[in-house]
Amino acid sequence: MMTTAPTVQPSAAIGMAPVVYGQSDRPPRGDYSRANGDYTCAQDYAAYTEADHDTYRRLYERQSALLPGLASQHFIDALPMLGAKDRIPRFEEVNERLRRATGWEIVGVPGLIPEVPFFSLLAQRRFPVTDWIRKPEEFEYIVEPDIFHDLFGHVPLLFNPVIADYIQAYGQGGLKAAELGSCEMLSRLYWYTIEFGLIRESGGLRAYGAGILSSSGELAHSVRSTEPQRLPLRLERTMRTLYKIDSYQPTYFVIDSLQQLFDLTAADFTPLYQQLRDQPTIAADALEPGEVAL
Numbered sequence: 001m002m003t004t005a006p007t008v009q010p011s012a013a014i015g016m017a018p019v020v021y022g023q024s025d026r027p028p029r030g031d032y033s034r035a036n037g038d039y040t041c042a043q044d045y046a047a048y049t050e051a052d053h054d055t056y057r058r059l060y061e062r063q064s065a066l067l068p069g070l071a072s073q074h075f076i077d078a079l080p081m082l083g084a085k086d087r088i089p090r091f092e093e094v095n096e097r098l099r100r101a102t103g104w105e106i107v108g109v110p111g112l113i114p115e116v117p118f119f120s121l122l123a124q125r126r127f128p129v130t131d132w133i134r135k136p137e138e139f140e141y142i143v144e145p146d147i148f149h150d151l152f153g154h155v156p157l158l159f160n161p162v163i164a165d166y167i168q169a170y171g172q173g174g175l176k177a178a179e180l181g182s183c184e185m186l187s188r189l190y191w192y193t194i195e196f197g198l199i200r201e202s203g204g205l206r207a208y209g210a211g212i213l214s215s216s217g218e219l220a221h222s223v224r225s226t227e228p229q230r231l232p233l234r235l236e237r238t239m240r241t242l243y244k245i246d247s248y249q250p251t252y253f254v255i256d257s258l259q260q261l262f263d264l265t266a267a268d269f270t271p272l273y274q275q276l277r278d279q280p281t282i283a284a285d286a287l288e289p290g291e292v293a294l
């Protein structure tokens with residue numbers, strides 16, 4: 001499933017000019033008239049139908065069965081913290097546990113939101129979760145993130161203190177990148193870590209990115225297939241690498257530990273943005289001279 005495909009947000013419902021968060025030309029799905037000025041909205045729990053709960057239950061059941069041997073142990077250990085498996089969890093109930101664990105909370109949003117409000121929420125340790133779920137006919141594939149992707153894919157690792165701090169730092173860095181006109185470079189880092197990251201663990205390579213963890217097909221593809229190339233995560237390489245929003249990734253970047261991810265991104269990126277501005281981007285499937293895939 002290709003999710004969190006950055007897209008164009010019209011924001012017309014709340015009277016803002018269109019803000020680009022990525023490359024889609026489709027209008028975003030979701031009722032933005034329900035959103036507050038910061039794009040958050042209450043989870044409309046009463047609006048879920050039995051079919052919606054059933055879709056969540058089936059997705060959860062199928063995906064959780066695929067995790068052993070493919071998903072990061074950090075993720076597998078944290079998954080039960082989501083609570084309900086047989087119906088869509090209530091955000092307040094997840095938040096009772098999440099606040100205690102890492103001080104994060106999840107907030108409802110109608111769908112993808114523009115960059116700056118997105119970064120602002122992350123900087124406040126508030127993770128936006130789309131509150132609607134895909135239709136049964138979209139069970140296998142949905143283009144933009146729904147509640148299953150956001151909740152199942154992203155929220156378990158918010159219970160991990162290192163990732164919790166990393167994502168907040170990412171939000172703070174995003175606000176700065178927006179001022180420096182460098183959001184595109186930073187969004188590639190998000191894409192190749194939080195969405196499509198791989199980590200080396202004692203048993204071998206494992207997935208920790210939400211786009212992989214919420215996808216039935218990409219989970220095995222990313223970890224086991226000989227088709228994609230896997231490279232060690234290096235900031236400058238990753239920030240120059242374009243990505244696919246309509247197919248599995250041809251390249252994945254691998255970290256050795258969650259702490260490595262946090263440490264790599266602790267520095268001020270301002271000089272790096274300046275340095276990378278003069279360098280060409282790298283195609284999603286390219287191997288640079290001298291590089292050896294893992």
Ligand SMILES: [Fe+2]
Pocket residue numbers: 003004145149150153154195210211
């Ligand atoms: Fe996502």
